Amino acid sequence: MDIHRCRFVPYNPQAINALAFSHPPSAELAGRGVPTLRLAVGRANGDIEIWNPLRGAWFQETVLRGGKDRSIEGLTWTLDPPESGPDGSKIPGRLRLFSIGYSTAVTEWDIEQGCPLRHSSGNYGEIWCIAAQPRWRPTKRGKDGKWLPPAEGEYTGQHLAAGCADGSIVILSTADNDVRFLRLMRPSTKRARVLSVTFQDRHTIVAGYADSSIRLFDIRNGQLLRTISLGKGPTGGTKELLVWSVKCLPDGTIVSGDSAGEVRFWDGKNYSLIQRLNCHLADTLDIAVSANGDTVVSGGADQRTVVYRKKAGEKGDKKGRWVEVMHRRYHTHDVKTFAVYETKDISVIVSGGRS
Numbered sequence: 001m002d003i004h005r006c007r008f009v010p011y012n013p014q015a016i017n018a019l020a021f022s023h024p025p026s027a028e029l030a031g032r033g034v035p036t037l038r039l040a041v042g043r044a045n046g047d048i049e050i051w052n053p054l055r056g057a058w059f060q061e062t063v064l065r066g067g068k069d070r071s072i073e074g075l076t077w078t079l080d081p082p083e084s085g086p087d088g089s090k091i092p093g094r095l096r097l098f099s100i101g102y103s104t105a106v107t108e109w110d111i112e113q114g115c116p117l118r119h120s121s122g123n124y125g126e127i128w129c130i131a132a133q134p135r136w137r138p139t140k141r142g143k144d145g146k147w148l149p150p151a152e153g154e155y156t157g158q159h160l161a162a163g164c165a166d167g168s169i170v171i172l173s174t175a176d177n178d179v180r181f182l183r184l185m186r187p188s189t190k191r192a193r194v195l196s197v198t199f200q201d202r203h204t205i206v207a208g209y210a211d212s213s214i215r216l217f218d219i220r221n222g223q224l225l226r227t228i229s230l231g232k233g234p235t236g237g238t239k240e241l242l243v244w245s246v247k248c249l250p251d252g253t254i255v256s257g258d259s260a261g262e263v264r265f266w267d268g269k270n271y272s273l274i275q276r277l278n279c280h281l282a283d284t285l286d287i288a289v290s291a292n293g294d295t296v297v298s299g300g301a302d303q304r305t306v307v308y309r310k311k312a313g314e315k316g317d318k319k320g321r322w323v324e325v326m327h328r329r330y331h332t333h334d335v336k337t338f339a340v341y342e343t344k345d346i347s348v349i350v351s352g353g354r355s
Contacts, residue, residue, distance in 0.1 A: 215228070
């Protein structure tokens, strides 16, 4: 008789700090999504996992190993503009993956080789958040009713916006298969840390700061468009609020999550407060929005995942009100990040944190 000794090593997964789908959600797209759809998962040990959600059978395709004592704190994908083939056909643009990790550099990854492709760093502060410009879409029609092509010289790729610890926002260009510094934007007086950043449209950035404020910038000229104040902390408190997350609905409405555990909705045109909901017992760390803008999900340090939906208003109330429809504790620790993908046939939200 042979005796075999077997040991089982407990698997201790690293915390998930960032999630990003390779394609944006689209309520107009039929089927279960594009074949090139991937999910990037950034972990606290610096690894990036690439998952394939094909037909709902999720499997891990590859792992991009990070450096020692490095953490992945933000992920985003871009799609290069299509190119013209020799026969006049259109060649689809290339998907590119970028990450940040509490350093002054933005890293682009070579997914096929499983290693960093290039780094972009400069004389700016430590990068805390990153977002990609929305993909170019035609917005004007000609006299014949057809969509007009981009204007001459207009860039149809996706710039990157990186929020820094010194209060600045750096715009990086992804043109010509490179990552180059394009512009730096900074409020004239404040140097509060930029904690979150998103795009309201292709030219307008919304950034959440560590000084109880949300600021909007025009990336074409670096102009500060508006500063929105959230006020002080909870009743009787004197500390400034940390705006951990900002997102925008399709109609331009801004949604913010802060260190008071609140989710606030701001008018996208006059930037006034529409509504505030206090559904978390601790900091609201991230927010996700649906493709059509009728559902919002928030996650917090209280382990809660909360879903909100817009309820039709009564007579005289055209805008309606947001209400909490459910909350669950799927995580045993912080709910730190979300990623959303939608088509006409599927609706998927992925959450990450320390489980």
